[in-house]
Amino acid sequence: MAQLTDPEQEYSFEETGDEIVLMKNRAGNVIGFEKLNYSTSDSEPFNVAFSASER
Numbered sequence: 001m002a003q004l005t006d007p008e009q010e011y012s013f014e015e016t017g018d019e020i021v022l023m024k025n026r027a028g029n030v031i032g033f034e035k036l037n038y039s040t041s042d043s044e045p046f047n048v049a050f051s052a053s054e055r
Helices: none
Strands: 012-015 022-024 030-036
Touching: none
Parallel strands: none
Antiparallel strands: 012 022, 022 030
Protein backbone atom coordinates (compact mmCIF):
# COMPACT_ATOMS: atom_id res chain seq x y z
CA MET A 1 0.00 0.00 0.00
CA ALA A 2 1.21 3.50 -0.74
CA GLN A 3 -0.39 6.39 1.12
CA LEU A 4 0.32 9.73 -0.59
CA THR A 5 -1.34 12.02 1.98
CA ASP A 6 -2.84 11.90 5.45
CA PRO A 7 -4.85 8.65 5.80
CA GLU A 8 -7.54 10.58 7.70
CA GLN A 9 -8.54 12.17 4.35
CA GLU A 10 -9.71 8.82 2.91
CA TYR A 11 -13.33 9.01 1.82
CA SER A 12 -13.89 6.34 -0.82
CA PHE A 13 -12.23 3.43 -2.60
CA GLU A 14 -12.32 2.38 -6.24
CA GLU A 15 -11.08 -0.97 -7.55
CA THR A 16 -9.66 -0.90 -11.06
CA GLY A 17 -9.62 -3.86 -13.45
CA ASP A 18 -5.95 -4.54 -12.67
CA GLU A 19 -6.43 -5.51 -9.00
CA ILE A 20 -5.46 -2.04 -7.84
CA VAL A 21 -7.53 -0.22 -5.23
CA LEU A 22 -7.43 3.59 -5.41
CA MET A 23 -8.06 5.53 -2.21
CA LYS A 24 -9.74 8.88 -2.80
CA ASN A 25 -10.56 11.99 -0.79
CA ARG A 26 -13.92 13.81 -0.81
CA ALA A 27 -12.92 15.75 -3.93
CA GLY A 28 -12.29 12.49 -5.81
CA ASN A 29 -8.52 12.91 -5.91
CA VAL A 30 -6.37 9.79 -5.54
CA ILE A 31 -4.51 9.93 -2.22
CA GLY A 32 -3.23 6.36 -2.11
CA PHE A 33 -3.34 2.94 -3.72
CA GLU A 34 -2.95 -0.74 -2.95
CA LYS A 35 -1.94 -3.53 -5.36
CA LEU A 36 -3.86 -6.69 -4.51
CA ASN A 37 -2.40 -10.22 -4.76
CA TYR A 38 1.19 -9.04 -5.24
CA SER A 39 4.26 -10.68 -3.79
CA THR A 40 7.98 -10.41 -4.40
CA SER A 41 10.86 -12.58 -3.35
CA ASP A 42 13.33 -11.29 -0.79
CA SER A 43 16.13 -11.55 -3.34
CA GLU A 44 14.50 -9.21 -5.87
CA PRO A 45 14.48 -5.44 -5.31
CA PHE A 46 11.10 -3.72 -5.29
CA ASN A 47 11.10 -0.42 -7.18
CA VAL A 48 8.20 2.01 -7.48
CA ALA A 49 7.94 4.99 -9.82
CA PHE A 50 5.46 7.84 -9.35
CA SER A 51 4.22 10.36 -11.84
CA ALA A 52 2.24 13.42 -10.79
CA SER A 53 0.22 15.81 -12.88
CA GLU A 54 -1.52 19.06 -12.09
CA ARG A 55 -5.06 19.87 -13.14
